Amino acid sequence: MRTLVVGDLHLLGSTVLPLVTAKLSDLAVDQVVLVGDYFDQWSETGNSELYQRELVFLTDWVTALRAQGTPVVCLLGNHDVPYLTGSLSHYSSADPVVGRKISAGLFQLGCQLALKSDGYLLSHAGFVDTEAPEPWYFAPLSREHLSDLNRLEHNVGFSRGGLARWGSLLWADFDTELSGYFNPDYPRQIVGHTPVPQLTRECAGGTIIDVDTFSLFSNHRPIGNGDLLLLVEGRVQTISTDFIQALAIKQAQGDLFPPSSQNWF
Numbered sequence: 001m002r003t004l005v006v007g008d009l010h011l012l013g014s015t016v017l018p019l020v021t022a023k024l025s026d027l028a029v030d031q032v033v034l035v036g037d038y039f040d041q042w043s044e045t046g047n048s049e050l051y052q053r054e055l056v057f058l059t060d061w062v063t064a065l066r067a068q069g070t071p072v073v074c075l076l077g078n079h080d081v082p083y084l085t086g087s088l089s090h091y092s093s094a095d096p097v098v099g100r101k102i103s104a105g106l107f108q109l110g111c112q113l114a115l116k117s118d119g120y121l122l123s124h125a126g127f128v129d130t131e132a133p134e135p136w137y138f139a140p141l142s143r144e145h146l147s148d149l150n151r152l153e154h155n156v157g158f159s160r161g162g163l164a165r166w167g168s169l170l171w172a173d174f175d176t177e178l179s180g181y182f183n184p185d186y187p188r189q190i191v192g193h194t195p196v197p198q199l200t201r202e203c204a205g206g207t208i209i210d211v212d213t214f215s216l217f218s219n220h221r222p223i224g225n226g227d228l229l230l231l232v233e234g235r236v237q238t239i240s241t242d243f244i245q246a247l248a249i250k251q252a253q254g255d256l257f258p259p260s261s262q263n264w265f
């Protein structure tokens with residue numbers, strides 16, 4: 001199995017996903033995994049048109065790939081779950097139309113919490129200490145699990161501003177929680193959630209890899225280099241992309257996050 005893993009998107013799908021498309025045939029990819037956090041971006045919370053445009057781009061992109069026979073697994077991140085549960089965060093879009101459309105879109109995509117592939121456990125933020133996946137994490141989310149999902153979304157550790165001892169698989173911080181205290185039953189994990197300059201690997205008794213290379217600083221400059229991860233029969237390869245150039249071109253054209261024509265916030 002050849003699995004291409006894509007980090008957090010945060011309303012950058014229309015910039016990032018074409019770069020992913022360009023790699024698929026050369027790399028003979030069998031399966032694509034998106035690690036979640038499709039929505040929310042610094043200073044764009046009120047840009048409802050951006051949210052809706054990126055939602056359509058994401059669902060169209062995933063639907064087209066699946067129709068062509070390439071499975072796409074869409075994991076859920078802490079920035080996605082509030083739109084499903086209705087328990088919005090300070091960083092969520094407060095527009096009820098946006099929220100309703102995102103919720104419908106995430107259900108349509110069949111988003112799930114975790115995936116096992118080639119000996120690795122993939123999730124948005126990872127499994128710390130005794131946190132372990134339950135069977136429903138591996139299936140497309142159904143409405144009966146929304147209260148469980150809400151509980152996981154509110155399980156935030158100290159280092160991310162919460163009161164829990166550890167963050168859940170939606171919140172575990174890579175540096176302070178996951179890399180040092182991963183669940184020893186799952187020593188091979190791939191996650192997003194914590195922005196990194198490049199694919200980051202911790203090997204203190206395990207192989208814990210962070211793929212969150214598309215996240216931006218609050219001034220919309222890139223933190224990461226836009227690398228992707230290719231998992232081939234249990235081995236990991238780094239796949240570089242033109243993310244930095246693509247981002248710079250869109251920024252120069254004022255086309256990265258075009259302002260909403262009805263931006264009341």
Ligand SMILES: [Mn+2]
Pocket residue numbers: 008010037077079193194215
């Ligand atoms: Mn994120």
